[in-house]
C-alpha cells in the first residue's frame with residue numbers, strides 16, 4: 391500500500407493559495423486549523439501530517455515576496471514538536487512528523503522532546519532530520535556562517551547515533567511501580583550511554599521511559615551524495631525531489647541500492663516525492679482552480695519566488711530571456727535548484743515560463759484533473775517504482791484536503807493502492823516499518 395502524508399499548515403501550497411476565496415482568512419498561529427487538518431487527514435486514512443521548519447524569518451531582502459509570504463517561509467509559526475503535541479490530543483491514528491535540525495539543536499534535549507511526543511501520542515512521533523537548508527538561520531545561534539554541507543552531515547550522523555543511544559536508555563519494563571516492595575523502577579533495566587565523540591559528550595541516561603515505537607519514525611530530505619548515504623543508513627523515509635517519473639525511478643534505484651551495505655532491506659526506506667494536487671469532479675473544474683491561482687501571481691512576485699527556490703538572483707535578467715543554467719552547488723538547499731534548472735534547460739524555458747511552472751508545484755510534481763486522472767498518475771509513479779507514496783501538497787485549504795479525501799482517496803482504495811483502515815499498535819507497525827529492539831537488554835522490548 392502506498393504511504394500518504396500531507397502538510398499541517400493552514401496556508402495552502404500555492405503562493406496565491408491564502409488569497410483564494412475558498413481559503414481560511416485567519417491562518418496566523420491558528421492551532422484550530424492544524425487540528426482540523428489532522429482530523430480531516432485522519433478521516434482520509436493518511437499515514438502522517440507534516441510540518442517543515444527553520445529558525446529564522448526569511449526573505450526580508452525580497453520585499454515583495456516577504457510581504458506576500460511564500461508557503462515555505464513561515465514567518466510566524468509554532469515550534470513543531472510543541473504544535474504536534476497539541477494535535478496529538480485530538481487525533482488517534484495519524485503520524486505526527488516534526489522537523490528539527492541537527493545543526494543547531496542539542497541531542498539530549500531533542501531526544502527528550504521526541505520521546506515525549508511519542509509517549510503522549512501513544513506511538514505516533516516522527517522526526518524530519520534536517521541539517522538546516524536556510525543559511526540565514528546561523529546568525530540566531532551565535533554563528534556568522536552556516537557550516538559547510540560535509541560538516542553538517544558529520545554532526546548529523548553523530549547526533550542521530552546519540553539520540554538512538556539515549557532512546558535505548560531504558561528497557562521496556564523498567565518502571566515496575568511495585569507498591570508491595572516499594573520498587574518504583576528496576577535499576578537493572580537502565581543503561582548509561584557515556585558517549586564521547588567529536589561533536590558531543592553525553593552521559594545519559596535519558597529521563598524518559600522507552601518509547602512506544604522504540605525510536606520515532608525518521609525522515610530525511612537531503613538529495614546530495616551525503617544526503618542519500620545518510621538516508622540509506624539512518625532514515626525510514628526520504629523526501630525526494632524529482633520532476634519526471636524517469637528521474638523518480640533513477641533516484642529510487644540509486645537510494646534503495648545503498649541500503650544493503652548497512653544491513654537493511656530496500657523496503658525499510660520509503661521514498662516520498664511531493665505532489666501538488668489540483669483535483670475537481672471534472673478536469674475542467676481542476677483546471678479552473680489552477681488558472682485562478684496562477685492569475686493571482688504577477689512577475690513582481692513570481693521572479694523573487696523563483697529566485698528563492700533556486701538560490702540565485704534573477705531580477706537583473708530579462709523576464710522573457712532564457713533561464714540560466716544553475717547546475718552548480720550552493721551551501722543551502724540544492725535539490726530544487728538542480729531539478730528546476732534541469733527542467734528549464736530541457737524544455738528551453740524563459741524565466742517567466744519557469745516561475746509559472748514552479749508556482750503550482752513548489753518545485754515538486756503536479757497532478758491535475760479529475761479523480762481518475764489524478765489516481766492514474768499516482769498509480770503510475772507507485773507501481774512504476776518511482777516512489778513508495780506521496781507528500782500530498784494541497785494548493786488551497788481547507789477546500790483542497792476535503793476534495794482529496796472525498797474524491798481521490800476512494801479511487802485509490804478502489805484500486806487496492808491505499809488502505810481502508812488503520813492497523814497496528816503504533817505508527818511504525820501501521821506503516822509496516824520495523825520497531826527497533828533495544829540492543830542492550832536481552833528480552834525483546
Ligand SMILES: Cc1cc2nc3c(=O)[nH]c(=O)nc-3n(C[C@H](O)[C@H](O)[C@H](O)COP(=O)(O)O)c2cc1C
Nearest residue numbers: 442443489520522523611612613614617629723724
Ligand atoms: C520535502 C522537503 C522538505 C524539507 N524540509 C526542510 C525543513 O523543514 N527544514 C530544513 O531546514 N530543510 C528542509 N529541507 C531541506 C533538506 O533537509 C536538505 O537540507 C536539503 O535537501 C539539502 O540537503 P542536500 O544538500 O543533502 O540535498 C526539505 C527538503 C525537502 C525536499
